[in-house]
Amino acid sequence: MSNTHVAEAQPRPSIFYHYKVYPVEPLPSQAAGDFKQEVLIVGAGPIGLATALDLARFGVASRIIEAERQVSHGSRAIVLTRRSMEILQMLGCDQAFVEKGLSWQMGRSYYRGQEVYQMQMPHSKDERFGPGTNIQQQYIEQFLVEAAEENPLIHIHWGHKVTGIEQNEHCATLDISSEDGSRKYSAPWVVAADGGRSTIRKLLKLRMEGEAYTGNFVIADIKADIDLPTERLCHFDPPWSPGNNVLVHREPEGIWRLDFRLPDGESPEQAMEEKQLADRINKILTMIGQEVPWQLDWATVYSASTKTLTDYQEQRVLFVGDAAHLLPIFGVRGANTGLQDANNLAWKLAMHMQGKAGPKLLRSYSTERVQAAREICKEAGKSTRFMSPPTRGARLLRDAVLSLSLTESFVRDLLHWRTSRPHSYYNSPLNSTATSEYALLGEVTPNVKLGDNQYLHDYTLKGFTVLIFLKDENNSAELKKVIERNERDGMSINPILITRTHSGDQNPSHCLTIDDKEGKLFERYDLQENSLLLIRPDQHICGLWQSGQNKESPQQWIHNALRNALCLTPSGDSHVE
Amino acid sequence: MLNKNLNNEEIETIYDQLYLAIDNAGPEQEAKMLAKLVLILANQLGDSEQVLNAIKIAEKDL
Numbered sequence: 001m002s003n004t005h006v007a008e009a010q011p012r013p014s015i016f017y018h019y020k021v022y023p024v025e026p027l028p029s030q031a032a033g034d035f036k037q038e039v040l041i042v043g044a045g046p047i048g049l050a051t052a053l054d055l056a057r058f059g060v061a062s063r064i065i066e067a068e069r070q071v072s073h074g075s076r077a078i079v080l081t082r083r084s085m086e087i088l089q090m091l092g093c094d095q096a097f098v099e100k101g102l103s104w105q106m107g108r109s110y111y112r113g114q115e116v117y118q119m120q121m122p123h124s125k126d127e128r129f130g131p132g133t134n135i136q137q138q139y140i141e142q143f144l145v146e147a148a149e150e151n152p153l154i155h156i157h158w159g160h161k162v163t164g165i166e167q168n169e170h171c172a173t174l175d176i177s178s179e180d181g182s183r184k185y186s187a188p189w190v191v192a193a194d195g196g197r198s199t200i201r202k203l204l205k206l207r208m209e210g211e212a213y214t215g216n217f218v219i220a221d222i223k224a225d226i227d228l229p230t231e232r233l234c235h236f237d238p239p240w241s242p243g244n245n246v247l248v249h250r251e252p253e254g255i256w257r258l259d260f261r262l263p264d265g266e267s268p269e270q271a272m273e274e275k276q277l278a279d280r281i282n283k284i285l286t287m288i289g290q291e292v293p294w295q296l297d298w299a300t301v302y303s304a305s306t307k308t309l310t311d312y313q314e315q316r317v318l319f320v321g322d323a324a325h326l327l328p329i330f331g332v333r334g335a336n337t338g339l340q341d342a343n344n345l346a347w348k349l350a351m352h353m354q355g356k357a358g359p360k361l362l363r364s365y366s367t368e369r370v371q372a373a374r375e376i377c378k379e380a381g382k383s384t385r386f387m388s389p390p391t392r393g394a395r396l397l398r399d400a401v402l403s404l405s406l407t408e409s410f411v412r413d414l415l416h417w418r419t420s421r422p423h424s425y426y427n428s429p430l431n432s433t434a435t436s437e438y439a440l441l442g443e444v445t446p447n448v449k450l451g452d453n454q455y456l457h458d459y460t461l462k463g464f465t466v467l468i469f470l471k472d473e474n475n476s477a478e479l480k481k482v483i484e485r486n487e488r489d490g491m492s493i494n495p496i497l498i499t500r501t502h503s504g505d506q507n508p509s510h511c512l513t514i515d516d517k518e519g520k521l522f523e524r525y526d527l528q529e530n531s532l533l534l535i536r537p538d539q540h541i542c543g544l545w546q547s548g549q550n551k552e553s554p555q556q557w558i559h560n561a562l563r564n565a566l567c568l569t570p571s572g573d574s575h576v577e
Numbered sequence: 578m579l580n581k582n583l584n585n586e587e588i589e590t591i592y593d594q595l596y597l598a599i600d601n602a603g604p605e606q607e608a609k610m611l612a613k614l615v616l617i618l619a620n621q622l623g624d625s626e627q628v629l630n631a632i633k634i635a636e637k638d639l
């Protein structure tokens with residue numbers, strides 16, 4: 001009996017979401033030592049699913065091993081950032097999120113009934129997606145599952161729980177339990193996407209660095225006819241709960257997220273007690289001027305930590321999402337950070353497995369993302385200090401700032417809630433240009449609107465891209481050779497020509513040509529004519545060639561920059577599995 | 578309303594260092610430490626009118 005794992009087959013209760021219970025599909029048989037070139041992903045949370053879809057983008061097959069048979073219990077992560085939407089676009093499933101999600105950009109903070117701070121998250125016409133999209137995690141997972149089910153490279157094994165792991169130099173072998181009993185399954189690579197309580201992290205005895213903050217928070221999702229716009233509302237220090245704070249967010253389907261800090265010393269059990277919870281929900285509704293009837297969908301208690309593993313690779317296991325780091329939800333960091341992990345890992349693992357990269361490429365996943373996680377922990381720590389002051393001094397300072405904020409604007413920026421942002425790989429070894437030479441180096445390629453429902457990012461969804469900035473498409477035979485050579489070599493670079501004066505003639509090299517008459521792209525990228533920009537498959541900029549500034553010819557440069565980004569040694573040895 | 582004379586990074590650093598100093602002083606001594614700090618800053622500012630105005634603002638909304 002102890003060898004079997006039987007997942008709950010009753011749909012989880014919810015007043016707005018209809019849970020589907022997925023069938024348990026057994027793993028294929030596998031003779032000892034005989035494994036396929038596929039990736040085993042542990043966990044079908046948002047990040048495991050995104051990793052599978054992103055690997056499939058590069059032709060790599062995967063199996064997802066998921067203990068449960070249904071999507072997330074409760075709405076959990078409800079805010080996707082613009083960067084997450086852009087990553088979902090790369091995975092080919094942004095449309096469903098746009099249709100279901102609620103786009104927003106405004107946040108308001110209140111103290112003693114007065115609005116003391118407001119922040120409009122940056123937005124412009126050049127962005128396809130709004131800065132924030134509210135959508136429940138059930139839908140996030142459902143849409144990713146639907147995309148995965150359509151993809152022949154992905155198999156999801158619901159109701160399968162990982163209980164053990166062994167590794168050697170060729171493969172990792174997992175012990176997997178399902179209702180059919182227990183068995184072993186091997187693959188060259190395992191992605192641990194098994195969430196905050198990661199079994200794999202525990203089995204490998206890995207420790208996280210960082211802090212756990214004191215203070216418990218309640219999340220309650222209610223269905224209520226509240227007449228407020230889609231904005232982030234924050235109330236500090238309400239009279240009915242002095243010293244604590246309340247967040248209100250709108251979700252699709254008429255659901256509202258109430259999030260509030262508990263008085264110190266109150267246990268989660270006390271807080272979840274029906275009458276206590278109802279009383280607080282009523283007080284919040286009164287406070288926001290919306291005394292309407294409501295129905296509870298889901299409630300839970302959480303606390304904040306800023307913790308990360310110090311290395312996201314342990315031999316043949318790669319950690320992503322909450323399995324790799326635990327981040328506070330203020331600033332919506334959980335799922336949004338994890339999606340960036342998946343997007344950073346997938347192309348590297350794919351190119352590594354396909355023998356297109358040097359061994360250091362895969363290592364760069366851990367260095368780039370651990371650095372990002374540490375930056376996030378630092379930023380999140382600052383929000384946490386304000387949202388959940390850890391000491392008497394911190395509380396005093398916060399109270400002083402709130403009091404001043406009623407009349408003095410000089411303190412108001414301290415109320416900034418620091419939303420999750422895309423991280424820059426400014427010091428990555430994959431870069432062939434220094435940030436001192438180009439400020440955008442390592443950043444996500446800025447998006448630019450090109451026409452009706454048409455943006456630059458729409459053309460950077462696969463593989464490496466080189467943006468070729470030209471005066472007109474005929475003026476540099478040399479630059480055009482880049483494209484021809486690239487086509488001849490079969491190097492997978494997708495070239496995009498950006499010209500100021502486009503003759504309208506058929507482009508001989510069949511590549512996308514953007515007619516930039518107004519110089520919008522030149523300006524956004526701050527580049528002169530005759531420049532080349534190399535963009536990684538995760539849309540981060542990794543190299544710049546400028547006529548007159550680089551000694552190499554453009555063809556040579558692009559060749560070298562690409563090899564550098566793939567960590568291929570000058571002798572040309574690639575790492576083949 | 579007072580002018581903003583510090584950038585966000587500066588004000589954040591001060592925020593952090595100040596709360597650590599309060600924690601270091603402990604509840605018995607924190608008020609004395611803060612009063613000393615005010616006197617030092619007032620002397621450095623060298624403008625009693627501004628200091629008196631600041632006291633008025635600090636007394637509001639407690």
Ligand SMILES: Cc1cc2nc3c(=O)[nH]c(=O)nc-3n(C[C@H](O)[C@H](O)[C@H](O)COP(=O)(O)OP(=O)(O)OC[C@H]3O[C@@H](n4cnc5c(N)ncnc54)[C@H](O)[C@@H]3O)c2cc1C
Nearest residue numbers: 043045046047067076077161162194195199321322334335
């Ligand atoms: C109560 C709660 C509230 C939250 N609220 C917010 C919020 O408001 N905003 C926000 O941004 N984030 C929030 N988060 C965080 C957010 O949900 C996570 O950051 C996000 O889900 C991380 O995705 P993941 O795929 O890494 O992990 P998860 O979503 O946790 O997925 C892990 C998956 O692995 C499976 N699994 C675990 N162990 C095994 C095993 N041994 N074998 C097989 N499968 C296994 C699990 O069943 C699960 O499906 C919340 C989290 C919790 C728990």
